[in-house]
Amino acid sequence: MTLMNLRQKTGAISEIEARASHEEPCPSCGIEHRQKWGKTRTGIQRYRCRGCGKTYSGRTGSVVGRIHRPDLFMVVLRDMLGTSAPQSVRKLAGQLGLNKYTVWRWRMLVFSIIDRGEDTAFSGIIEADETHQRESRKGSREWVRHFADRQNVPQPPRPRWEDFTTQGLKMMRGLSKWQLPILTVADRSGARLFQRLPDRQSATLERALKPLLPQDAVLCSDGASGYATVAANGGIEHFLVGSKPGTRVTAGCYHIQKALLQNSDCRGFTL
Template identity: 80%
Template sequence: MLHHDFRRFLNALDKLNPAQIEDAQTKIQDLRRKTEAISEIEARTNQEHKCPFCGDERRQKWGRTRTRVQRYRCTGCEKTYSGRTGSAIGRIHRPDLLMEVLRDMLGSPAPQSVRKLAKQLDLNKYTIWRWRMLVFSVIGNSGVAATFSGIIEADETYQRESRKGSREWVRHFADPQNVPQPPRPRWEDFTTQGLKMMRGLSKWQLPILTVADRGGSCLFRRLTDRKGATVERAMKPLVPGDAVLCSDGGNGYKNLAAASGLEHFVVGSKPGTRVTAGCYHIQNVNSLHARYGRFIEPFCGPATKNLNGYIRWLEVRLAGLRPADVVRAS
């Protein structure tokens, strides 16, 4: 738009009635959302000038893509590319709506379900689901290992095993001769067939190791089982030799402290035993367990195959990762 046309447009705003102002504001918000997504994509290619095909840094502007993203032409191989070429979001046709999904996942106080977010953005729920799995792959590969020091607290929380989306029982019923029976009954079988539900901690409760220190570093890590040797192997690379370990009386923590010569304080769950020597406790870890419970509750038990993605999602929310960081890391 030419400058004098733009000034004429601004002068015409004074003549709008309230309903027209609301319509104009909605339109401007949509344009701002699209512009922000494009600017983040172009910031990604401004950081890395190399051609994604041949690595040559010589390039020239070559028009714009259908989504208004700047396209470049490599001087070396003469191929065209943009900031999305070769990235995880390269084939997404609505980067502006992807930014809205990222804001809901990382910026909102409580992320919405797939169906609610799809209704809000006027998209198919399976599109939102694919984008969420795409974000899982990006944040899973861009994570930096947490480092711990000083007083380190450790404990485990548990998530019930879930096989949402699994077709194993369907395949077994369709071909019982060639497809063996799955190891666990369906959850509905415990009520329809009168099976006894395992109480407390069982092999269907998946342990999630939680580690935190007084400096604010935290980590969630899913374990294969709750054996002491498994906990010891997972904790060994996380705890430096000069740290103080606070935990419950699990054998994995005791063996780790004995083998590494760590100062170890064991705290209990009953009143009067939760704090030792006035400052040694695991209340920070217990707080993380409560936050994990509030975070995972709206998803009604995610499938076990996707549990690592949800754990990493909570970690980046606690770390304050921004939607722009995800776009640039893709």
């Protein structure tokens, strides 16, 4: 283990230990009496409740409780919230020796934590766009149950993602029901938002975007009908931009480059 890796690991463990430094109630039964009970695989102090006998640590019950590399998660967190611009998912994954999908899931986890604590306030020129990501199959047991009992469990209606590589299956062109829409919104002050939409209907897009647009905002978007409708209903100035050269910028300053940059950073990742 290099000196840098050791510092990352000990720093992450110290921050987690600080959360449990004061005797807190057992997350299972609420009793405050505990005893030290060895350490976890990642070196974090484990405790055993004297009441129910269950073990826990400083991460138990938190949204990051099941992350196996807290040291690397802290690096990803600092990269996102630092003073400089975050690195791309692929570049950061290469530096940390992680799979790019792991880094992306960790970033989405951080976004979910931030969204719980504060409302994103947009103002001025607001850019909006949507992208589509393939549905996550992580943890799904549908194919496992089918292979274990072919007679009673029918074949799932969708192939496994790995079959497209191992069996040479071809992806359907265009969008399908297995690709989930994500709304990305950004303004010129740096505020931004990723929000997964349940479907691709215009009404769904309108409901998600309407609370984000103040009355005096200027909306920049592509030609999706939902944007034009929400702008017209709210009396908001709307600039339509295209994807072809010569149409990507309107009136010299209205574009969706910030929203497109967010989209490019999440293309090809699993949700």
